[in-house]
Amino acid sequence: MDYERDSLASHTVPANLLALDEEGMGRLVQQFGWPRYRTGQIMRWLYQRRAKDINQMTDLGHAERTALASQATIPRVTGCTVFRSIDHTRKLVLTLSDGLTVETVLIPDENRLTLCVSTQVGCTLDCGFCLTGTMGLKRNLKPHEIMEQVLTAQDRLDPSERITNLVFMGMGEPLANMEALSEAIRRLTNKRWGLGWSPRRITVSTAGLAARLKDIAPLGVNLAISLNATTDDQRASLMPAVNGIASLRTLLAACRRYPLPPTRRLTFEYVLLAGVNDHADDARRLIKLVRGIACKINLIPFNEFPGNPFRRPSEGDISAFQTIVRQAGLDVFVRKSRGRDVLGACGQLGNLAPQYAEHVLTQIEPRC
């Protein structure tokens, strides 16, 4: 795990404290010859108090802070552009140390404030309705780069705001970066030194890497599966890469085997594309596919972006699809589209092709 390699022994350049997991921090503390409780103290400064400078760690002695600062830093992201939607959604574009950018979105809705977090720059998969998919995979994010999105969003909240939910539904396929995802979730949920969030407030969404669903269960978080089609032919045309890895039958079998605690449900997401997968027959097939699985269904009307051929269904067609599914006794909701004007809605994250980007970016005004 490369995030564990950052320690005094292996570095002539300063160690990145945020790149260390608890074990790595323990080793660093040991190398200084300090008592073990220093590990928790330093981690609390990083995550609970979001310290940006070792000198802020006032429960370490002056000599200890000086020694630590001579060997390590807290290299928080400095480049962050915020795009504010007319519906108050905020898209944060963070510049990483290698110059790549990653996007995270704060979505207010009544008494909830959801943070949508990315796990990769670009994506390994190629879902036809998703802008991120057109980028290809640039690279996986490291645990501290996933956490950086949370810490930066927290830094920029209004004093009265608090993030209530976190969804891994940003750029990338979370289950294709499982090790970093798991470590980020450990830092989010650790009560001693981490953010102390309940895993129930966290949802991981996958395009359908069936063989890896079982790895999510021990983390205790919610699981969402992006289904979007009701036949393999349809899914192969909309999500060719992931459907090549696991067919609908394989994916739904993995969902049936998933060890859900008694009061929990899976979420199936279904992006509605006008004239493609929004017919009454699609709704009826969807009902059959999920029969017997403790679940709810989120319908996501497609969020259009320049250069993409798909269209958003009419309100009438969305409502008709929902009615059919609801009449079968399933819990089915239509996801509100938020942040569409700043390309911050579901499926809209990532870099537009240059010929479209120039046009769109003149219409979007960043405010930091």
Ligand code: SF4
């Ligand atoms: S929908 Fe998710 S898995 Fe599919 S291309 Fe977009 S980011 Fe990747």
